[in-house]
Amino acid sequence: MSYYLLLSALLFAIGLYGVLARRTAILIFMSIELMLNAANLAFVAFARTSGNLDGQVMALVVIALAAAEVAVGLGIIVAVFRARSSTSVDDLAELRG
Amino acid sequence: MTTLWILFLTALAATFVGFFAPARTAKVFTLLGLVAALVSLALGWGEPLSAYGGLYVLDPFAQGFTLVMIVGGLLALLADCDYFQRKGWPPFEYYALVAFAVLGGHVMASTAHLGVIVVGLELLSIPLYALAASRRDEASYEASLKYFLLGAVAAAVFLYGIALYFGATGGFVLGAAGSGPIYAAAVMLLLAGLAFKTALVPFHWWTPDVYQGSPAPVTLFMATAVKAAAFAAFARVLAAVGLEGPVFYALAALVLLTVFWGNLTAMVQGEAKRMLAYSSVAHAGYIAIALFGPDPAPAMGYYLLAYALSTGLAFAVLTQLDDGRGVRLGELAGLWGRSPLLGLGWTVALFSLAGLPPLVGFWGKYLVFLEAARGGQYLLVALALFAAVIAAYYYLKLLGAALFAKAEKAEKIVLSGSTPVGIALATLLVVLLGVLPGLGFGLFTAANAIVR
Amino acid sequence: MIHVLIFLPLVFGLAALVLPRQARTLGLVGAGAALVLGLVSFGAYLEGSSGAYQVPLLAEAGVYYAVAWDGVGAVLMLAVVVTTFLALLAAHDVPPAMVGLALLMESGLLGILAARDLVLFYVFFEATLIPSLLMLGLFGGVGRVRALVKFAIFTLVGSLLMLAGILAVRYLGGAPSFLLDDLVAHPLAGAAGMWAFAAFLIAFMVKTPLFPLHVWLPDFHAENHPSGLADAMGTLYKVGLFGLFRWALPLFPEAFLAFQPWLLALAALTALGAAWTAYAQTDWKRLLAYGALSHMGVGALGLFSGTPEGALGAIFLLAASAVYTGALFLFAGSLHRRFGTLDLRPTSGLAKSAPALAALGLILVLAMVGLPGLSGFPGEFMNLLGAWQASPVWTFVGFLAVIAAAAYALGAYQQIFHNAPDKPADDLDAFEWQWGALATLAIVFMGVYPKLFTTALQPAAEALAALLGGGR
């Protein structure tokens, strides 16, 4: 049990690190997906230990949310890429005070 | 129930009307839908309602926040006219997306189930990612991408918080008792996730870029409805976990950082939307101050309404000036001469945001400070008040740029379509609710407690 | 009637903003109606009708729309309606929007004076700021933005501190509402009281103004529209002494007594320092600004003495100086109309070419100097009388300031009117005859028949003094 939790925490941490350290929109996005999956793992693990199936249901919901995010997010990334041939977040400096 | 269904059907219908009719029809349709939702909200005002096995709870608290969101949506729809016409892009999707976002916000506010909150959150956010990009130029895409990445991170953090909450309490409904390190971590993650959405410093840094880059009417919507929805969830979570120990200090630190940082950075901005973005950050801090009171819901709701009207009005004015590259302060010059209605709206909005009576913004500030004072947080109130002075400086700067500087351009601004209606209505409400504060606040006192 | 009086100017003001063509007519009618109503109200007050009215504004938070005339309010109300009317009469060449804003200000000022609820008072107090800021910002001179920011920041810091104090005084003091009577019945003692009093004090010191929070004042006047309308209204807006009298002192008698020695010193130094600075000014408006500041110092000295005479004198001086200082600013406007400048130096020798103008100027200046028989005298006299009981030393300093007033005011007068003739100037025109006569009438009336006003002020002043322990 605690191993699952540990793994999920680890995944979450890796995802968070990726979000903070990576400079490419796609990679940041993948890191975010990692975080979501960490949450899923935790849901399922908790559902299993507590015998409360709500956790499993929630994991399904999260998958759906993630899919919706993917759909829109990739669309945006594609649009940005087409507009400026780069997905590096650092290159996005159009908006400054 | 009715409200939920009306909003839902409005959004769904708006998606399809555009295929058979011009975009204007979709707009009228959405407007009517939102008004109908408002009416249904009014009919059930003050009476708590619960459906779907308690997953959907339209208590007075939710009603208050929904009101704010619908107002934000209406303003965003009414003020858009010229903006999209200038861009040569009359997109019926705009209306559908706004309707979906309002629906999402409504769902988010009307539940104590974390899973449903997160669904509402996404239903609110995802249309906004698309809306932010809807001007289809680099600035707009950039805003959208940043908003999206940050929003997704926030959602992920929030979700992980939910997972831990589930582990610690064995359920998803807020208010269950919990303890231990997992519970504490869960609470912190939940609050951090929502702090992103409410744009509390230091989780705010996406705000200026996103507000500046997004199309002005979308920014309007973000600054009003989204903020309300995020705060609805924030307040519910906080009410459930209780404001004690580390949570208390964390929130206090967030609030102080927010009001000071938001106001101080706003001062040095050269672009109006960006300035108002920082101002909205600062206002988030003021709203959060109410949470220190014993009964924060009415004051928060009222503040949000006041803020939504004022900042919505300000953005509605900017919408008429924005040509897609933002509005430099110099471009505001001579506003009164170019369009008296815009000038009046701008003046009223800024004085209200600065918190000067007898405008609605004053009463909002007054009530949240009162609430915190009732909670005994005098130092916090004093510091926040001090920050309000800083705020007054840049609001004056914005006002001065519009009224007191010499005009570069003299040609009149012609307002068309629903825009004058929207601006006049908002101006009227800001003044009217300011003169008769009981009128607005009375609506929210019914929301006297967050149902746990 | 009290509501009509308060909101009538507002209605006319909005009308003037919407209908710029008719602005002047609307302004005169509105201010005239307010004048008449004010006189009637004052009469009614003397007959014993205070027009008290009370209705919840924000019942859940204990805020009421509660208004009434007491002696202090009624007297100052007269000063407001008279001066506003004078100002609108005199300023016949201002942009239409200014007329509207002036009327809005009048409305706010009357509200300030009538409010019996602390939050309502605050609302009016702040609401008046908006037209004031707009007048300065829209119609001021080249340095207006700087002046505006200075003015706004000082005022807002003060008023937000006061807002904190307002919250504290009710919730720490435990009063059920923000009504004056409730608050007085639940005083806030101890350290919290000190802090809250300090907050109120700062707000009102900005608005009195008192050293060192006066720095916005000279710029405010110097940069405002040269016609003097905005300055006259601004003078009326200096309600700090009133605020102290009505709110700060009754709410925190204990804290006040602790602060009293310092406050007396501050007031006296303000009076003397401002007089000294005024002497060095070469600009009409700056000179008047410092002169008025000096007078406020004297008034504050009286009020802080805590004696009935001092309190009475302070309010009397406030009312009187509102009229004559306002009139002097309008007079400065007249000079500006003739010479296109407010500098004292090039405008010499008016006595020859425009004797009537010179005469009007003389009367106003003499009122300012405090010549017995004119409106300035009774107030100053009572102030010093009251202050003497509290602190002879500081009274002496204040006395020096009064003497100094003669020096700078008469010096300036002589500079303008009696030096070698420089260039010819037109004498009084019709407008100036009208307002000049009216102003002279008011000044002389207040000077020779102060009893009418002191009778009205007496009870309130004595009540305050009693609350403060009779000055000891």
Place this chain on the structure above:
Amino acid sequence: MQATTEYINILIYLGIAAGIGVVMLAMGAMLGPKKPSPTKLMPYESGNDPAGEVHRLPVHFYVVAMLFIIFDVEVAFLWPYAVNAGKLGIAGFWAVTTFTLIVLAGFVYEWKKGVMKWD
């Protein structure tokens, strides 16, 4: 933990399959002759030198992919329902119908926007 055993079985099976695949490819890579030349290593373009860059984001496919993701997830919701359809009864049926119709609405929207129009 019977279920776990079965999953491990599957893993073993997949491991063997992948192993055989790797061995096959390795055999091919090692046993074949090695005479590389630049022309051989060029990507196929009807015998011509390749023109232009290859990597680009084909938006049209992306839109189809988006459709797929959405419905795939929808189906993921339908599985659990399908197993318990009897127990959930008519109420469950209407819930799932509503759900399906909402997702279909998105489908119709995309169709109307011309996803399936290929040039």
Place this chain on the structure above:
Amino acid sequence: MIYLIAAIKGLVLILLLLFAFAYLTWGMRRGLARFQVRLGPNRVGPLGLLQPIADAVKAIFKEDISVAKADRFVYWLAPIISFTFALAAFAVIPLGPEGSLFGLDPWVADLDVGILYIFAVAELAVYGIFLSGWASGSKYSLMGGMRSAAGLVGYELALGVALLGPVLVVGSLSLRDIVDWQGQYGWLIVWQFPAFVVYFIAALAEMGRTPFDFVEAEQELVGGFSTEYNSMKFVAFYMAELLHWITASALIPTLFLGGWHAPFGLPEVPILWLFVKWLVFIFIVMWIWASWFRTRYDVMIRFAWGVLFPVALAWFLATAYWVASKGGAV
């Protein structure tokens, strides 16, 4: 111990499948030739029976060329993925009742979510195609890969939704339960004919046979995603393709035609009847292949999304209503 047994069973199954693949290539070529009134391979060994072995030897000893511009890792990974997941589905097909294989269970694994598993691995197979197209660094490959992936997903979806019908009726995701149910109540093809049709068509697309062999579309895309693959790497893809055929031919009877149960009240012989049904389907697919044309790419995508998928969904809802109103599975 149990894992060792599973491993041995798995290894045997894979070897059998590879053997089946090898002789499917032979059978296919011979069969198709017959349809087209020619002979097909008949030189190597009697009836050309040794032809597959010769092909294998030739493939292994061909020069292995990797395109210079390719993304090396993914380029190599893609065929392995394709191959592995083509084999994967067979692991959960029950060949007979419990203990019918020398006292052992005639399946590698019995998942309680077997259908979900099948759905999952079917989708994973698309990855191989997509990745190979992407990694090759060639325009044809990219176009081919994208097309295939975009086209296939529509059919995957229809396939998945079609599977929901039997699940609704049986009320279980386990393949064994489905087969047992059919043994008790009769074949699902009777109850679920539309689902069967949709599933069959989608399966045809998935195995890349006409009328949906757009995956390769030799004439348009010179081999599509596998343009840049040769020697064993190509063989891996080729295997994957035919293995899909093999697997689907066993899956369809399992899901819709009673699995290992005997038809028409004939005596039950474990494994045999499934084998017979399997052969029938192998032949049917070949028959279609030989006698049908290839559809245009856009038409077939539209067909998947606009016809197959809605039909499957409608049928799902109809079945759901039926099951729900009955208050439970049969």
